[in-house]
Amino acid sequence: MSRLLLLLACLCLALPLRAETFIQRLLDRPVPGGVAVIDLGEAAAAPRASYRDRPVMVLRDGQRWIAVVGIPLGTAAGAQSLQVQAQGQTRRVDFEVGTKRYVEQHIKLANQRQVNPNPDDLKRIERELAEQVAAYRRFTPGTPSNVFLDRPVDGGRLSSPFGLQRFFNGEPRNPHSGLDFAVPAGTPVKAPAAGRVVLVGDYFFNGKTVFVDHGQGMVSMFCHLSAIDVKVGDEVPRGGLLGKVGATGRATGPHLHWNVSLNDVRVDPAIFIDAFKP
Ligand SMILES: [Zn+2]
Numbered sequence: 001m002s003r004l005l006l007l008l009a010c011l012c013l014a015l016p017l018r019a020e021t022f023i024q025r026l027l028d029r030p031v032p033g034g035v036a037v038i039d040l041g042e043a044a045a046a047p048r049a050s051y052r053d054r055p056v057m058v059l060r061d062g063q064r065w066i067a068v069v070g071i072p073l074g075t076a077a078g079a080q081s082l083q084v085q086a087q088g089q090t091r092r093v094d095f096e097v098g099t100k101r102y103v104e105q106h107i108k109l110a111n112q113r114q115v116n117p118n119p120d121d122l123k124r125i126e127r128e129l130a131e132q133v134a135a136y137r138r139f140t141p142g143t144p145s146n147v148f149l150d151r152p153v154d155g156g157r158l159s160s161p162f163g164l165q166r167f168f169n170g171e172p173r174n175p176h177s178g179l180d181f182a183v184p185a186g187t188p189v190k191a192p193a194a195g196r197v198v199l200v201g202d203y204f205f206n207g208k209t210v211f212v213d214h215g216q217g218m219v220s221m222f223c224h225l226s227a228i229d230v231k232v233g234d235e236v237p238r239g240g241l242l243g244k245v246g247a248t249g250r251a252t253g254p255h256l257h258w259n260v261s262l263n264d265v266r267v268d269p270a271i272f273i274d275a276f277k278p
Pocket residue numbers: 160176178179180256257258
């Protein structure tokens with residue numbers, strides 16, 4: 001009997017105070033451009049959470065509710081807070097953001113207009129940006145079919161990582177908002193989770209582009225495609241064909257550029273395919 005008690009005591013000591021949830025272990029990368037997975041406790045009904053005034057994904061993981069929060073690239077290290085509403089009350093849940101260093105990348109473009117667009121281009125770019133921002137700001141109630149995403153293309157090495165500080169022909173531009181896969185033109189691009197096609201376009205920078213809303217603010221964008229095989233309103237299953245890899249828009253050669261957005265924040269897609277490098 002006493003031996004059993006001793007064994008139980010040892011087991012209890014070995015367990016952490018509160019076990020990390022499955023999703024926490026796989027997705028919690030709380031750095032600028034990363035993801036914070038925050039425990040919201042146990043409750044019968046789902047709490048609602050927001051970060052920087054935008055709704056945030058809330059999922060059930062075992063017995064607990066968790067928030068899956070996208071952290072903007074420019075965020076300083078230190079405390080951040082989430083607003084959580086449950087049972088008619090609002091509380092603040094603090095979480096810590098660490099640091100991550102992103103390297104520079106210098107790209108040479110033969111087409112100078114893609115570095116310094118003319119006034120007509122700028123008008124077009126502004127219009128296209130507004131359209132794309134609206135797609136990222138969607139927050140539909142359905143829970144994603146899977147939050148550990150499938151790679152959108154088969155094979156291919158990861159080329160440019162997320163967050164690179166970019167210089168085009170020596171001039172600083174926005175950091176790299178997604179992850180690039182080096183794959184040949186024509187490679188099928190597949191939905192990394194089920195979702196609805198919410199925007200399709202042929203843009204100045206992004207070329208032929210598809211946006212898929214996976215639910216609860218998780219939105220994927222695929223760009224520089226050579227062909228698009230879906231239209232706005234289509235429901236695509238996990239693994240469903242979206243289009244083919246190309247080099248349309250501002251691209252130096254065929255590759256797939258994939259963005260993942262949470263709560264209107266572009267985060268590192270590598271996190272969701274278990275390829276994150278700290
Ligand atoms: Zn890219």
